[in-house]
Each structure stands twice: as C-alpha cells, then as structure tokens.
Amino acid sequence: MRANDILEAIGETPLVGIQRLSPRPDVKLWAKLEGQNPTGSLKDRIALRMIEAAEAEGKLRPGKVILEPTSGNTGISLAMVASRKGYRLTVVMPENASAERVRLLELFGAEIVFTPADKGTNGAIEVAERMARDDKYFMPFQYGNPANPQAHYDGTGAEIVRDLPEVTHFVAGLGTGGTLTGAGRRLKEHNADIKVIAAEPELGELVYGLRSLDEGFIPPILDESVLDGKFLVSAGDALRATRDLTKEEGIFAGLSSGAVLHVARRLAERLDAATIVCLLADGGWKYLSTEAWSPDLDLAKKQVEETLWW
Ligand SMILES: Cc1ncc(COP(=O)(O)O)c(C=O)c1O
Structure with missing residues (x-):
C-alpha cells in the first residue's frame, strides 16, 4: 500500500486464514486484523x-x-x-x-x-x-454518531465482501455497535443470508472494549435488526482464546479478539460447512502492562480486572 499521509493508510486491513483454530475442517475461519491500522485498532x-x-x-x-x-x-x-x-x-x-x-x-x-x-x-x-x-x-460521541457505522459500511464490510465473497457468517464484538451495524448491513446487502453474530460479555464480566446490553445502555447507533444472534462470553473464555490466537496462529491481538474467536468456535461447532469472518478489533500491544498473558490464568484475570475497566 502507498499512502500520501497516515490518514490515507487507515483501513484496507489484512484478512488472514486461522484454520488451525477451527473445530471443523469444513468450517473456514478468517480473521480481519484491525490491529494493523495506524494506531493499532479499528x-x-x-x-x-x-x-x-x-x-x-x-x-x-x-x-x-x-x-x-x-x-x-x-x-x-x-x-x-x-x-x-x-x-x-x-x-x-x-x-x-x-x-x-x-x-x-x-x-x-x-x-x-x-x-x-x-x-x-x-x-x-x-x-x-x-x-x-x-x-x-x-463531541463526536461514537455511541450516537452515524459516521461510526458508516465507516464500517464503506470500509470494513466492503473490504470483506471484496476479499471473501463466499463469507456466510460475521462475528464481531459489541461496544458501540458500530462494527456490527455498519459491516453487518454491507454484508447483508451482498447476500441476505449472511448471519451477523455479536460477542457480548456476560453481565458483570470484563472484556475490554465490549459492553453488555443488560447493563441498561443501548447505544443509539446499534441497529439490532442487523443482528441474527449473540453469544455471551466470560472474561476467562476471552483470555484463553486470546492466548490461542498467539500460540496457534501467531496473531497477537487484544482481549475482545479472544471473545470473538471464542464465539466463532462455538458457532462453528453447530455448523457443517461455513465461512466465518472474525473481526479482531485491536493488537495486543496496549495490554502488555496487564498480566493478560501470565501463565496463571486466575492471576491474569484478576490483574486485568484491576488495570482495565471497560
Ligand atoms: C478493543 C475493542 N474491541 C471491540 C470494540 C467494539 O467495536 P464497536 O464499538 O464497533 O462495537 C471496541 C470498541 O469500543 C474496542 O475498543
């Protein structure tokens, strides 16, 4: 990629196969690496x-x-x-x-x-x-600004459709709902049968960047009609899957990416054949000062809870 300045280098992130992490040979898993953006996130x-x-x-x-x-x-x-x-x-x-x-x-x-x-x-x-x-x-206010889902409609969603037209499922974390709403809309315009699935933390569980709708705040830009389902994820599930990404596929991603992978694998277990895109929202760099990768999972969970909150 050639860009005239750093703002032009935003987007056009790689879509990478992560088949070693699929529980079924005919369910193909792909990861959209948003951590490759200039400041390391979507x-x-x-x-x-x-x-x-x-x-x-x-x-x-x-x-x-x-x-x-x-x-x-x-x-x-x-x-x-x-x-x-x-x-x-x-x-x-x-x-x-x-x-x-x-x-x-x-x-x-x-x-x-x-x-x-x-x-x-x-x-x-x-x-x-x-x-x-x-x-x-x-105040741009990402939770209520239509430019948020629009960026994912024109960028994230359009890139996936172009790079992997056979996609059948899209899994992303729910924070503001911008990714799910915008990329989900674009994918469904391409093929109305594509299923859009949210990864949401269990109520009271910390998965950095994600929120539980059961907490009471529904982001105004979230269009729930785009969602076909959601899976709840615990902090431990997210941490374990984040480590699997690094260990099995060499992908150093943040904790919401682990939550998304966990959901994609649970979804894959229910399907005979599918092509699932996992949205990995950021890289692992900004979590290094936490103990997220400590060999002691309980310590990691506790430490992450103390140093990061939503
Ligand atoms: C690390 C991380 N993952 C996932 C998300 C969720 O993305 P969205 O806000 O588009 O729902 C966010 C954003 O809040 C985030 O910071």
Missing part, C-alpha cells in the same frame, strides 16, 4: 470519518476542542487524527485505563479527564455529556 476508521463528517457539516471548526468519552482506543485514534489536523482533544476515561493507553494519549498531545474506575465507561459518558454543554467543545 477505531482509526471511525475517528477519521467522524471528524471529516463534522468538518463537512461545519460542526468542527479551527479553535474548537474535540471532546470524547472513551475506554481508550477511540481516544487514541481521535488523538492521532486531531494532531494531524491541528485540533486539540480532551478525552474522558475511567482512571484505571492501561498505562499504554494513557501514555499514547499523552504523546499525541491529548488532555485526559479521569473518571472513577467503578463507574466504567458509563461514568465517563455522563461526565463528557456535562462538559459538552460548553460550546467550545465538539
């Missing part, structure tokens, strides 16, 4: 799209400060795009975000407002909404 796609949409609509002008509640990845992506385009950024996030996230935000020049860890991202959303009443701020 959120580069939506950060660029939300900012460019706001510029085009006149909502974001020089001098305005971008403000966003985030668990980390979206903040880092916005920070990169904002610094490239010359905007200031303030992110609101839970105080126990991993050290790598905080460092990355700082080095891209973002200001951070921390909110209590035990309030999770819902707490960060409340604080950001209050701050956004001051009109020096522009």
Whole structure:
C-alpha cells in the first residue's frame, strides 16, 4: 500500500486464514486484523470519518476542542487524527485505563479527564455529556454518531465482501455497535443470508472494549435488526482464546479478539460447512502492562480486572 499521509493508510486491513483454530475442517475461519491500522485498532476508521463528517457539516471548526468519552482506543485514534489536523482533544476515561493507553494519549498531545474506575465507561459518558454543554467543545460521541457505522459500511464490510465473497457468517464484538451495524448491513446487502453474530460479555464480566446490553445502555447507533444472534462470553473464555490466537496462529491481538474467536468456535461447532469472518478489533500491544498473558490464568484475570475497566 502507498499512502500520501497516515490518514490515507487507515483501513484496507489484512484478512488472514486461522484454520488451525477451527473445530471443523469444513468450517473456514478468517480473521480481519484491525490491529494493523495506524494506531493499532479499528477505531482509526471511525475517528477519521467522524471528524471529516463534522468538518463537512461545519460542526468542527479551527479553535474548537474535540471532546470524547472513551475506554481508550477511540481516544487514541481521535488523538492521532486531531494532531494531524491541528485540533486539540480532551478525552474522558475511567482512571484505571492501561498505562499504554494513557501514555499514547499523552504523546499525541491529548488532555485526559479521569473518571472513577467503578463507574466504567458509563461514568465517563455522563461526565463528557456535562462538559459538552460548553460550546467550545465538539463531541463526536461514537455511541450516537452515524459516521461510526458508516465507516464500517464503506470500509470494513466492503473490504470483506471484496476479499471473501463466499463469507456466510460475521462475528464481531459489541461496544458501540458500530462494527456490527455498519459491516453487518454491507454484508447483508451482498447476500441476505449472511448471519451477523455479536460477542457480548456476560453481565458483570470484563472484556475490554465490549459492553453488555443488560447493563441498561443501548447505544443509539446499534441497529439490532442487523443482528441474527449473540453469544455471551466470560472474561476467562476471552483470555484463553486470546492466548490461542498467539500460540496457534501467531496473531497477537487484544482481549475482545479472544471473545470473538471464542464465539466463532462455538458457532462453528453447530455448523457443517461455513465461512466465518472474525473481526479482531485491536493488537495486543496496549495490554502488555496487564498480566493478560501470565501463565496463571486466575492471576491474569484478576490483574486485568484491576488495570482495565471497560
Ligand atoms: C478493543 C475493542 N474491541 C471491540 C470494540 C467494539 O467495536 P464497536 O464499538 O464497533 O462495537 C471496541 C470498541 O469500543 C474496542 O475498543
């Protein structure tokens, strides 16, 4: 790929076979490696799209400060795009975000407002909404911004259809719902029989980046009519599968990717033949300071819970 600048290098991520992880020979598993984006996650796609949409609509002008509640990845992506385009950024996030996230935000020049860890991202959303009443701020608000699913419709979904037209199932994590809604819509336009499956954490279980709808907040951009089903995942299932990705396939991915792989394998056990695309949302780098890969799984789980929250 050749790009005139880093923003042009967003998207066009590799689709990689992960057949060693399939429980059935006729169920083909593929991984879409969103960790290959410039800041290492799928959120580069939506950060660029939300900012460019706001510029085009006149909502974001020089001098305005971008403000966003985030668990980390979206903040880092916005920070990169904002610094490239010359905007200031303030992110609101839970105080126990991993050290790598905080460092990355700082080095891209973002200001951070921390909110209590035990309030999770819902707490960060409340604080950001209050701050956004001051009109020096522009808040893209990924949970309610149609540019979020649109980025996955035009990018993620279209790339999968082009690279693997025989796809039968798509599995992705549910955070804002942008990936499932946008890529899911694009896939169903290609073939209405394609099934779109969500990986959702069990209520009270921590899988970084994902949320349980049973917590009470339904992201406005989530179109539940695109979903054909969901599987619940525990934190332990996600951690185990994240390690399998590294050990069996050499793919170093984040914890929601493990959740997605776990769901894809459970789905595969029920099918005779299928072609399943797993959306691996980020790389493992931003989790290294946690004990996610510790040989002691219980220690890993405890440590991850202490250092990361939603
Ligand atoms: C690591 C990770 N995985 C998955 C997701 C879920 O993606 P989406 O917000 O498109 O539902 C997110 C985003 O919040 C994330 O940060």
